[in-house]
Amino acid sequence: MKTxxxxxxxxxxxxxxxYRKLAEAxxxxxxxxxxxxxxxxxxxxVFRRIRQTFEPNLTRTEPFFDSNQVVEVGPRMAFxxxxxxxxxxxxxxxxxxxxxxxxxxxxYLCQNDAERQHILATKVDRMTQDVYPKGINTFDSxxxxxxxxxxxxxxxxxxxxxxxxxPLTVTLPAxxxxxxxxxxxxxxxLVSPSAPDxxxxxxxxxxxxxxxx
Numbered sequence: 001m002k003t004x005x006x007x008x009x010x011x012x013x014x015x016x017x018x019y020r021k022l023a024e025a026x027x028x029x030x031x032x033x034x035x036x037x038x039x040x041x042x043x044x045x046v047f048r049r050i051r052q053t054f055e056p057n058l059t060r061t062e063p064f065f066d067s068n069q070v071v072e073v074g075p076r077m078a079f080x081x082x083x084x085x086x087x088x089x090x091x092x093x094x095x096x097x098x099x100x101x102x103x104x105x106x107x108y109l110c111q112n113d114a115e116r117q118h119i120l121a122t123k124v125d126r127m128t129q130d131v132y133p134k135g136i137n138t139f140d141s142x143x144x145x146x147x148x149x150x151x152x153x154x155x156x157x158x159x160x161x162x163x164x165x166x167p168l169t170v171t172l173p174a175x176x177x178x179x180x181x182x183x184x185x186x187x188x189x190l191v192s193p194s195a196p197d198x199x200x201x202x203x204x205x206x207x208x209x210x211x212x213x
Contacts, residue, residue: 012036015137016043018050021058025109027065033139034098042096065109071119072132074105077141101139105132
């Protein structure tokens with residue numbers, strides 16, 4: 001029996017999804033990135049590795065739940081997980097070298113807003129996971145580094161230096177250092193974070209190849 005391939009093209013790469021139902025209100029989506037399209041044989045090999053052999057009907061290429069009633073939680077897209085590295089290694093051992101990443105995301109079925117809020121409060125590790133509001137079709141987060149705006153720098157007060165301990169020294173490429181404000185503070189400064197729940201870090205802005213201290 002042929003397996004329907006659920007895939008989306010992102011540039012030259014291909015993105016595949018395989019779903020496995022684990023409970024009445026939980027399914028896992030295996031998000032698979034490949035540098036080019038998999039052949040039917042290659043996809044079948046991956047599908048059989050993911051499918052539960054004793055419950056084959058609980059694994060398929062279409063979701064079991066309505067996406068409008070789901071909270072999907074998965075690893076942060078900017079970092080490969082150890083599980084992904086192991087899965088890719090297994091694929092390579094099978095002779096499939098096109099796959100670069102496989103990440104599972106949990107899809108929780110919600111009947112109402114209260115259940116949704118409960119899942120967001122109890123099932124999401126904010127340090128390592130993201131919520132995928134509409135699922136994902138790429139692992140490219142689209143986040144690009146930007147120069148530090150001048151408004152985020154201010155001198156570090158003596159009282160703050162004592163309270164925070166020795167300042168950290170941050171490494172800045174020469175080009176980025178040149179783009180900092182011309183009136184660079186001679187000593188430690190505070191760099192205000194973009195997220196309101198993060199603490200500012202004490203750093204020393206210095207040119208060249210400085211290292212963390």
